[in-house]
Amino acid sequence: MFDLIIMLSRYLFLFYIILFLWQAVVYVAYEQGGYLGSPSRAVSIQKGVIVWLHVTAFLILSYEPEMMLLDFKALSTGVAGLVFLLAAMVLLDKFYYEGCPLVWTGMLFLLDVSMIMLQRLDPALALRQLMWMSIGIAIMLFIPFILRLIPRFEAFELVYIIAAYGLILTTLLFGTAKYGSVNWLKIGPITFQPSEIVKFLFIFYLASVFRKRVELKQLLITGGLSAGIVLLLVLQKDLGGALIFFMTYMVMLYIATSNELLFFAGMGAASVAATLAYHLFSHVRVRVAAWKNPWSDVDGGGYQIVNSLFAITTWGLLGSGLTKGMPKSIPVVESDFIFAAICEEMGTLFGMGMVCLYIMLFFRGILIVIRCQRRYYSLLAAGVTTMFAFQAFLIIGGVIKLIPLTGVTLPFVSYGGSSVLVSIMMLGLLQWVNVYCEQHDMNYQNSLSQNQNETEWDGDDFHE
Amino acid sequence: MNNLKRSTQRIFWLITLIFFLILAAMAKLVLFDRQEIASSPYNPRLNYADSSVKRGSIKDINEDTLAESVDNGDGTYTRKYNRSRMAAHITGYSSKGKTGVEAAENFELQKVHNEILQRIEYILTGEPIKGNDVILTVDMDIQSVAGNLLGNKKGAVVVMEPSTGRVLALQAYPDFDPNTVAQNWESLKDDPDSALVNRSTQGLYPPGSTFKIVTALAALEYYDGWQNFTYECKGEAVFENKVIHCYNNTVHGTVDMKKAIATSCNCYFAELAKTMGAEAIRKEADKLYFNETYPFLLAHSDSSVVLNGDSKENEIVETAIGQGKTLATPLHMAMIACAVANDGMMMKPYIVDHIQYYNGAVSKTTVPEKLDEVFSAEYANIITDMMVSCVEEGTGTAARISGIEVAGKTGTAENATGSDHSWFIGFAPADNPKVSVAVVIENADQDGRATPIAAKVLQAALEKYQ
Numbered sequence: 001m002f003d004l005i006i007m008l009s010r011y012l013f014l015f016y017i018i019l020f021l022w023q024a025v026v027y028v029a030y031e032q033g034g035y036l037g038s039p040s041r042a043v044s045i046q047k048g049v050i051v052w053l054h055v056t057a058f059l060i061l062s063y064e065p066e067m068m069l070l071d072f073k074a075l076s077t078g079v080a081g082l083v084f085l086l087a088a089m090v091l092l093d094k095f096y097y098e099g100c101p102l103v104w105t106g107m108l109f110l111l112d113v114s115m116i117m118l119q120r121l122d123p124a125l126a127l128r129q130l131m132w133m134s135i136g137i138a139i140m141l142f143i144p145f146i147l148r149l150i151p152r153f154e155a156f157e158l159v160y161i162i163a164a165y166g167l168i169l170t171t172l173l174f175g176t177a178k179y180g181s182v183n184w185l186k187i188g189p190i191t192f193q194p195s196e197i198v199k200f201l202f203i204f205y206l207a208s209v210f211r212k213r214v215e216l217k218q219l220l221i222t223g224g225l226s227a228g229i230v231l232l233l234v235l236q237k238d239l240g241g242a243l244i245f246f247m248t249y250m251v252m253l254y255i256a257t258s259n260e261l262l263f264f265a266g267m268g269a270a271s272v273a274a275t276l277a278y279h280l281f282s283h284v285r286v287r288v289a290a291w292k293n294p295w296s297d298v299d300g301g302g303y304q305i306v307n308s309l310f311a312i313t314t315w316g317l318l319g320s321g322l323t324k325g326m327p328k329s330i331p332v333v334e335s336d337f338i339f340a341a342i343c344e345e346m347g348t349l350f351g352m353g354m355v356c357l358y359i360m361l362f363f364r365g366i367l368i369v370i371r372c373q374r375r376y377y378s379l380l381a382a383g384v385t386t387m388f389a390f391q392a393f394l395i396i397g398g399v400i401k402l403i404p405l406t407g408v409t410l411p412f413v414s415y416g417g418s419s420v421l422v423s424i425m426m427l428g429l430l431q432w433v434n435v436y437c438e439q440h441d442m443n444y445q446n447s448l449s450q451n452q453n454e455t456e457w458d459g460d461d462f463h464e
Numbered sequence: 465m466n467n468l469k470r471s472t473q474r475i476f477w478l479i480t481l482i483f484f485l486i487l488a489a490m491a492k493l494v495l496f497d498r499q500e501i502a503s504s505p506y507n508p509r510l511n512y513a514d515s516s517v518k519r520g521s522i523k524d525i526n527e528d529t530l531a532e533s534v535d536n537g538d539g540t541y542t543r544k545y546n547r548s549r550m551a552a553h554i555t556g557y558s559s560k561g562k563t564g565v566e567a568a569e570n571f572e573l574q575k576v577h578n579e580i581l582q583r584i585e586y587i588l589t590g591e592p593i594k595g596n597d598v599i600l601t602v603d604m605d606i607q608s609v610a611g612n613l614l615g616n617k618k619g620a621v622v623v624m625e626p627s628t629g630r631v632l633a634l635q636a637y638p639d640f641d642p643n644t645v646a647q648n649w650e651s652l653k654d655d656p657d658s659a660l661v662n663r664s665t666q667g668l669y670p671p672g673s674t675f676k677i678v679t680a681l682a683a684l685e686y687y688d689g690w691q692n693f694t695y696e697c698k699g700e701a702v703f704e705n706k707v708i709h710c711y712n713n714t715v716h717g718t719v720d721m722k723k724a725i726a727t728s729c730n731c732y733f734a735e736l737a738k739t740m741g742a743e744a745i746r747k748e749a750d751k752l753y754f755n756e757t758y759p760f761l762l763a764h765s766d767s768s769v770v771l772n773g774d775s776k777e778n779e780i781v782e783t784a785i786g787q788g789k790t791l792a793t794p795l796h797m798a799m800i801a802c803a804v805a806n807d808g809m810m811m812k813p814y815i816v817d818h819i820q821y822y823n824g825a826v827s828k829t830t831v832p833e834k835l836d837e838v839f840s841a842e843y844a845n846i847i848t849d850m851m852v853s854c855v856e857e858g859t860g861t862a863a864r865i866s867g868i869e870v871a872g873k874t875g876t877a878e879n880a881t882g883s884d885h886s887w888f889i890g891f892a893p894a895d896n897p898k899v900s901v902a903v904v905i906e907n908a909d910q911d912g913r914a915t916p917i918a919a920k921v922l923q924a925a926l927e928k929y930q
Binding site for chain 2: 001003004007008251254255256258295298306307309310311312313314316317325326329343348351352355356358359362363366369370375378382386389390393396397400401402
């Protein structure tokens with residue numbers, strides 16, 4: 001009987017994610033001038049879907065067929081998760097009144113999937129992840145205050161880049177290795193990935209530099225400094241991190257200069273660098289070999305990717321049903337390979353829905369970039385958006401063997417304190433840009449209409 | 465719109481595009497590559513059988529059950545192999561790992577069609593939840609004839625339908641009882657005769673004179689002078705430092721290609737190979753899927769021909785008569801016979817006819833597929849003519865069947881393990897081929913040669929398939 005319920009629940013999960021995505025379409029349609037339904041109702045339905053997804057999944061996860069009882073521990077994690085979700089929904093709306101609601105619901109959906117999958121894989125991890133999520137949201141609520149406290153934080157470009165280098169070099173010297181990459185730092189009982197914090201510093205640095213007219217001198221300096229960070233990450237064997245930083249740099253450079261030639265030249269240089277890295281570093285060769293033909297070394301280098309492919313393909317479009325698969329046969333399934341586990345148990349269609357969800361989040365981020373009137377904030381938003389979208393692409397593409405595997409986390413979903421914290425705070429930053437720009441834009445419009453010459457300080461951004 | 469916004473839009477489309485690549489790759493994985501990936505023997509999910517599911521049966525083309533799961537009365541199942549040894553190398557075993565069709569079609573056998581309906585039915589009526597049945601192309605009537613003829617002679621028999629590539633029988637000895645593999649594991653796994661190895665698909669034998677068909681085809685294809693090429697056979701000849709004998713040192717006199725095939729004249733083919741060179745033979749062999757993997761469901765070995773431009777003369781002449789380092793599997797030699805019978809079109813060999821759901825509905829009927837047109841119909845007719853004369857008046861007279869013209873080629877392969885292996889490959893009826901056969905008997909003595917066995921198998925198969 002329980003087996004039957006799990007079988008049917010697969011359709012329910014698919015229904016949830018399709019309904020969720022459809023409501024996003026309804027919202028966007030209204031925004032673009034069409035009408036498929038009320039946008040506020042669409043957001044409410046999305047929130048409802050998140051709650052129902054959570055309740056359905058945790059009822060299945062806490063049921064014990066032998067005892068015909070619900071497991072108390074799993075159930076309490078579920079209740080705690082539900083409280084977290086509801087509290088986040090209320091607080092986020094309060095603190096970011098003008099934030100984009102689709103970004104919040106999208107993020108919460110992903111966080112909920114993360115909780116569900118971690119509860120399935122390892123309940124202890126689910127609890128810890130829930131704690132990190134709560135801390136992340138709590139910190140994020142204060143981002144607007146913090147940023148308001150520091151006036152003109154675009155002026156500190158040197159501070160950002162020096163801190164970034166400091167952190168990366170410290171890791172290189174004192175770091176501990178985990179899963180083959182030396183990108184963890186241990187301070188007392190806490191281990192964290194400094195490269196996650198460097199992501200922030202890097203985006204702030206580039207936005208600060210590129211807000212001005214980009215001259216050759218800046219181009220060379222930022223290019224050199226960014227290449228340095230990328231190289232240091234390669235030395236730490238953090239290939240995924242290196243790629244993310246590189247792409248973020250290229251995108252921000254392109255957006256700031258609108259120079260296609262520069263973009264393609266950068267890509268060309270990267271191809272040369274990648275070829276060099278392939279010949280210089282054995283760990284790069286190992287990754288590429290495992291991608292090209294994992295079947296030739298199933299017990300060795302190809303083990304992870306082959307098991308990931310088994311998980312995704314064995315059960316077909318709808319998956320095995322929650323708790324019915326074997327996701328634990330994939331190494332590091334709770335972090336890098338969590339997407340394979342989701343495809344296995346909730347279905348590949350659900351996984352494809354999640355990819356659409358990332359596209360949706362990316363779209364909202366780009367919209368914020370385009371709507372924002374100030375160059376500096378546009379650049380910040382562009383950096384954040386590209387970074388998390390490209391990271392999602394890297395790991396999903398790696399897990400399905402579209403591209404060579406690079407060990408990065410799936411934003412909001414993979415287990416990992418620093419990853420979740422930074423992902424949440426990045427979206428906080430994005431939303432804050434949105435809030436700031438909308439307010440600023442309104443003030444600007446008001447001042448124009450009142451024909452006042454003295455407007456609020458508008459930054460020293462370069463104006464085209 | 466300013467530049468920044470336009471660039472941002474371009475970046476949006478670029479990254480959205482790569483996300484769509486992901487969606488496409490996922491769809492491809494789960495819709496097209498699924499079967500191939502998921503049925504890999506490395507997939508741990510396949511061994512994790514849902515104990516509430518009754519694994520599907522394996523049946524032959526007449527729906528005769530070869531393997532089925534029998535309820536122990538307590539909801540658990542035991543795998544039972546009704547035909548035991550007779551089909552052992554086809555079904556394989558399913559304790560101590562899986563082999564044969566049990567391994568290759570594990571995915572289908574374990575897969576539950578209409579799972580929700582079946583589970584509801586199970587709750588309501590207690591009717592077990594059934595996996596899909598696999599229906600083979602194998603005909604147990606022919607498989608049994610082949611098995612009985614093989615008796616306790618080491619070797620293999622392969623019977624195929626040339627026009628489709630359907631495998632009608634795949635028999636090999638030594639064999640084993642799949643029902644008792646777990647009990648006998650210790651002796652089976654270290655068996656000196658490798659009883660667990662399916663000789664029909666994995667056994668690599670020197671093909672002996674049956675390989676002359678390949679040499680002849682190489683001449684047809686790459687040596688224009690073949691029609692006028694004759695040789696004065698003296699029973700033996702010296703090539704470089706290698707002495708080539710005809711069987712029993714028989715002197716064949718003046719022979720052309722047809723007579724050389726019929727009488728299996730080694731000296732003729734050695735001289736022919738020397739004249740046309742190593743590369744022609746190698747090219748023809750490669751075309752016929754030597755040194756290359758062809759698709760087939762069960763585990764199989766690749767046949768090999770090692771000639772190249774640098775090969776020495778003695779190597780060339782040895783290869784031309786199927787000796788030296790030349791190795792072939794019985795299945796592959798049967799495929800070559802099929803290609804000759806099928807006007808040069810080599811078909812993809814297949815052994816699963818269709819999958820059958822719990823409710824009797826048929827799914828996934830295998831459609832015969834062409835592998836490659838390996839030579840022209842004209843050459844096929846010439847070779848057929850030569851093979852007919854081999855059976856009518858040459859070394860293969862033991863394969864004659866009254867009223868039916870048989871085309872065939874015998875082989876006697878010297879080897880390191882003792883007396884010669886005996887080969888026969890052929891098909892019948894010669895003018896409208898319905899059945900092909902390849903038989904190999906290891907270290908054959910006078911009473912147990914391949915040709916008469918092949919004749920009886922052909923006769924049995926023709927009774928059903930003509």
